Amino acid sequence: MRAMVYRGPYKIRVEEKDIPPIEHPNDAIVRVTRAAICGSDLHLYHGMMPDTRVGMTFGHEFIGVVEQVGSSVRNLKPGDRVMVPFNIFCGTCYFCARGLYSNCHNVNPNATAVGGIYGYSHTCGGYDGGQSEYVRVPFADVGPGLIPDWLEDEDAVLLTDALPTGYFGAQLGSIVEGDTVIVFGAGPVGLFAAKSSWLMGAGRVIVIDHLEYRLEKARTFAHAETYNFAEYDDIVVEMKKATDFLGADVVIDAVGAEADGNFLQHVTSSKFKLQAGSPIALNWAIDSVRKGGTVSVVGAYGPLFSSVKFGDAMNKGLTLRMNQCPVKRQWPRLLEHIRNGHLKPSDIVTHRIPLEHIAEGYHIFSAKLDNCIKPLVIPSAN
Amino acid sequence: MPYTAHKPPRVRSNEELRAAIPGWGADLDPKDRPSVPKEQFDPEFSGAHWEFPERQPEKWPRERSIEHKFLTPVFGTTTPPKGLSGAIRKYSYKKYSEGRAAHWLLLLAADRVDAWEHHLASFATLRPDNPITETGVLSEFTRHGIASRTGTKRADLNHQWIDPIIVGGPWILAGGLAIAAARRLARLRQT
Numbered sequence: 001m002r003a004m005v006y007r008g009p010y011k012i013r014v015e016e017k018d019i020p021p022i023e024h025p026n027d028a029i030v031r032v033t034r035a036a037i038c039g040s041d042l043h044l045y046h047g048m049m050p051d052t053r054v055g056m057t058f059g060h061e062f063i064g065v066v067e068q069v070g071s072s073v074r075n076l077k078p079g080d081r082v083m084v085p086f087n088i089f090c091g092t093c094y095f096c097a098r099g100l101y102s103n104c105h106n107v108n109p110n111a112t113a114v115g116g117i118y119g120y121s122h123t124c125g126g127y128d129g130g131q132s133e134y135v136r137v138p139f140a141d142v143g144p145g146l147i148p149d150w151l152e153d154e155d156a157v158l159l160t161d162a163l164p165t166g167y168f169g170a171q172l173g174s175i176v177e178g179d180t181v182i183v184f185g186a187g188p189v190g191l192f193a194a195k196s197s198w199l200m201g202a203g204r205v206i207v208i209d210h211l212e213y214r215l216e217k218a219r220t221f222a223h224a225e226t227y228n229f230a231e232y233d234d235i236v237v238e239m240k241k242a243t244d245f246l247g248a249d250v251v252i253d254a255v256g257a258e259a260d261g262n263f264l265q266h267v268t269s270s271k272f273k274l275q276a277g278s279p280i281a282l283n284w285a286i287d288s289v290r291k292g293g294t295v296s297v298v299g300a301y302g303p304l305f306s307s308v309k310f311g312d313a314m315n316k317g318l319t320l321r322m323n324q325c326p327v328k329r330q331w332p333r334l335l336e337h338i339r340n341g342h343l344k345p346s347d348i349v350t351h352r353i354p355l356e357h358i359a360e361g362y363h364i365f366s367a368k369l370d371n372c373i374k375p376l377v378i379p380s381a382n
Numbered sequence: 383m384p385y386t387a388h389k390p391p392r393v394r395s396n397e398e399l400r401a402a403i404p405g406w407g408a409d410l411d412p413k414d415r416p417s418v419p420k421e422q423f424d425p426e427f428s429g430a431h432w433e434f435p436e437r438q439p440e441k442w443p444r445e446r447s448i449e450h451k452f453l454t455p456v457f458g459t460t461t462p463p464k465g466l467s468g469a470i471r472k473y474s475y476k477k478y479s480e481g482r483a484a485h486w487l488l489l490l491a492a493d494r495v496d497a498w499e500h501h502l503a504s505f506a507t508l509r510p511d512n513p514i515t516e517t518g519v520l521s522e523f524t525r526h527g528i529a530s531r532t533g534t535k536r537a538d539l540n541h542q543w544i545d546p547i548i549v550g551g552p553w554i555l556a557g558g559l560a561i562a563a564a565r566r567l568a569r570l571r572q573t
Binding site: 026106138141196290329343359 | 383384389390392393394396399402403404405406407408409410412414415416417418420421422423424425427428429430431432433434435436438439444445446447449450453454455456457458459460461463467471475480483486487489490492493494496497498499500501511512513515516517518519520521522524525526527530534535536537538540541542544545548549
C-alpha cells in the first residue's frame with residue numbers, strides 16, 4: 001500500500017508499505033477514504049515530539065471502509081463506512097469507564113501521561129496513522145462509529161478530531177449565558193471552539209490570530225469579533241480595553257506548542273526543542289481572562305516543561321481546565337447540531353491533497369501558504 | 383468595569399444573538415453538554431465486551447514506561463527500535479520515568495540520531511533521501527509563497543528564515559565534510 005512516511009524533521013515522503021495485519025482479536029483493518037492533516041501533526045513534522053521515529057506514518061484524523069475484522073469483533077463488519085476517533089481506547093479501564101477515553105490506560109505502553117493516538121509518535125503508543133491507504137484500528141468494537149448515510153465524508157472526517165476538540169474546548173470553559181469568550185487561534189480547532197461557544201450561550205466571542213485570512217474565516221464562519229495580534233503592541237492590554245478592563249470570563253487556548261508572538265519563546269520551543277511548546281498563547285490566555293475566570297486548553301503541548309506564567313494563574317484564582325478530547329463522547333450531540341444546521345464542519349476545508357503530494361501538503365499547511373486552513377488527504381486508491 | 387460590582391452591559395441581547403447565529407444557546411443547559419460532568423461512570427456505554435482486554439502477542443521486547451505495572455494489552459508495532467537510536471531509546475525507557483527530563487531529552491536525541499542513520503542508509507538504496515522533494519518546498523512556487531507572505535502582518539515571518547538553515551544546514555555541512563574527506567583521501571593516495 002502507499003503511505004506517508006516520516007524521514008526526519010521537515011521531511012516526509014510516500015512509500016510502499018505492507019498492508020497492516022490484524023494483531024489483536026478486536027482489531028479491524030480500515031481502507032482509508034479521507035484523512036486530514038492536523039495542526040498537531042506539524043509538531044511531529046517539526047521534530048518536536050519525543051520518540052517520533054523515521055518510518056512512522058502520521059495521521060490521526062481519518063475515515064474509511066472496514067476491510068477486515070479480528071475474531072472478537074462484533075459491532076463492525078467488512079464494508080461498513082466508519083469514522084475513527086483520534087483516540088485509541090479500550091472502553092473498560094479505570095479512565096474509559098468514566099468517559100475519559102483520551103486517557104485510556106490500556107493502549108499506550110510508552111507513557112502513562114497520555115493515551116493512545118494514531119500516528120502520533122511512540123510517546124502516544126507507536127501506532128501507524130491514517131495518512132495511508134490502510135490502517136490498523138485497535139478495539140474496533142469501541143472506537144469507530146458508523147457514518148450515518150446523511151453525513152458527507154468531508155463532514156465525517158472533521159468529526160474525528162477538529163470539531164469535537166473545539167466543541168470540547170468550549171465545554172471546558174464552563175460558559176454561562178452572556179459570557180465573554182476569547183479564543184486564541186483561528187485554526188480549525190479555534191474556529192470550531194468559537195462556533196461552539198455560541199451554542200453554549202456566549203454573549204460575545206473574540207478570536208485572536210495573526211493570519212488575516214483565518215481571522216476573515218472567524219468573522220464569516222464563526223460570527224466572531226477578531227483581533228490580529230501582530231497589529232498591536234500588546235494584545236493583553238487590547239483585550240483588557242475590549243472588556244472594559246475586566247478581562248474575559250473564559251479564554252480558550254486553541255494554539256498549543258507552536259504559538260507565535262514572541263520570537264524567543266517560539267524559537268526555543270519549535271526550532272531548538274528546549275521547551276515542550278511555546279507558551280505564548282497560554283500566557284496571553286492567563287493574562288487576558290478575568291480574575292476567577294476559566295482558561296480552557298485544547299492546544300497540544302509536548303511532555304517536557306514550558307515556561308508558563310503559573311504565578312499569575314494562582315494569584316488570579318483561575319480555573320485551568322484541559323485534556324485531549326474524548327471524541328466519541330461528543331458525537332451524539334454534534335451529529336444533532338450538524339443535522340439541525342447549527343454546524344457545517346466542512347466549511348473550513350480549503351485544500352484537498354492527493355496522498356502522493358502530501359509533502360507539499362505539509363509544507364503548505366506548515367508555512368501557511370495559499371490561505372490554507374484545513375487540508376484533507378485523498379489516498380491513492382480513491 | 384471591575385472597579386464596581388456589576389458586569390459590563392451586554393453588547394447584544396439573547397434575542398439578537400438567537401436571530402443572528404444558528405443554534406445560539408442550544409447547549410445553554412449543562413445537561414446538554416456531553417462532557418459535563420467530567421467523569422461519568424458508565425462502563426457499558428463504550429461497546430466493550432471484556433473486563434480486561436485480551437493481550438496482543440509481544441513479538442519483540444516492547445519498550446515501555448517504568449510507570450506502567452506491565453505491558454499494556456494493546457500497543458503499536460510500527461518501527462521497532464534499531465541501531466544506535468534504538469539503543470538510546472531502550473536505555474531511556476529502562477532507566478528513567480516520564481517525570482525525568484533525561485527521559486525526554488534522550489528520546490529527542492535518539493530522534494536526531496535516527497534521522498541521520500536513515501539518511502545515511504538511504505544513500506545505499508535506489509531511493510536516497512531528497513531534501514527538495516521531501517520538504518515539499520517546491521510548493522513555494524506553485525502555492526503563492528511570496529504572495530502569502532506579503533501585504534499582511536504575519537508574526538511568523540520573523541523566524542521562518544531559520545527553517546532552511548535547520549533543514550539544509552546539516553546537509554551542507556555533511557556534504558562539505560564528505561568533500562573534504564575525499565580530497566584528503568586523494569591526497570594521501572598521491573603521496
